[in-house]
Amino acid sequence: MQAFLIATGLVALAEIGDKTQLLAFMLAARFRRPLPIVLGIFVATVCNHAAAGALGSWLTGVIGPLALRWILGLSFLAMAGWMLIPDKLDEDDAPKPGHGVFVTTVIAFFLAEMGDKTQIATVALAARFPADFIGVVAGTTAGMMVANVPAVLVGGKLAQKLPVKLVHMVAAVIFAGLGIATLAGLGESLGF
Template sequence: MEVFLIATSVVALAEIGDKTQLLAFMLAAKFRRPWPIVWGILVATLVNHAAAGWLGGFVTHWIGPTALRWILGLSFIAMAAWMLVPDKLDDDDAPKPGHGVFVSTVIAFFLAEMGDKTQIATVALAARTPDALAAVVAGTTVGMMLANVPAVLLGDKLAHRIPVKLVHGIAAGIFAVLGVVTLIWGSEI
């Protein structure tokens, strides 16, 4: 349960102001059909984070525990720094015309999440706790939904009221603590 809660918290905070949350706002404004967008986000996130979690678990079999501890610890610290860099939505992440709302959302979200902070966090969390892969994927998916469903349902009303810098600072702090703890104790906590 602890792994699930950490994964949920880290990703929910990391997602605030992230390009995929900006994409959720854009999809909601463009299509004005929230439920196909929400379902599309869920499907894209499950597929993307399951693959990322699998990769994280797979990595643990190829890298020794000492090297893995250093890679993960430094990765979490790098994620902390990356959290402090504002995100913007690229033109490549915009939905392509000709698809329905659900398919457009699945494709756009899946592609936007490739190499994104939350996907890399999923890889790192799964590598840190390979025995809890399901909890990591479930937690990161719930975190994505906690951040993006309100973005779809409330749109611009919510966007201007969230202190994005503060939320990113908190997420950066959590990533930094995870990094330091991993460097000192490995995955034994």
């Protein structure tokens, strides 16, 4: 349960103002059909984060504990820095209609999530919680849905009201805390 809660909170915060959340706004504005968009985001996220979680779990079996601790600690610190860089959605990232709303959403969201902050966070969290693969993937998926469903349902009105910089700063502090705790070896005693 702990992996689920940490993953949900971190990804929900990391997703605010992220490229994929901007894509959710764009899909909602373009298609105006929330149910297939939300379902498409869910399917794309589960597929993408399951693969990322599998990679993270696999890394724990290949890399020794000390090296893994350093890699994870530095990864969390890098994520903290990355959180402070605003994302933009280019015209090239705009979904191309032609496959229906659901399929267009699945494809666009899956591709946009490749190498994204939340996918990298999923790899790191799965490596940090190798015994709770399902909790990590379910948590990162829940975090994505917490951030993106309101984006689809409320659209631009929500985007203008969120203090995105503040949310990113809070997420950066949390990632930095996880990184420092991991590097110091405190993660296990703190339950991270």
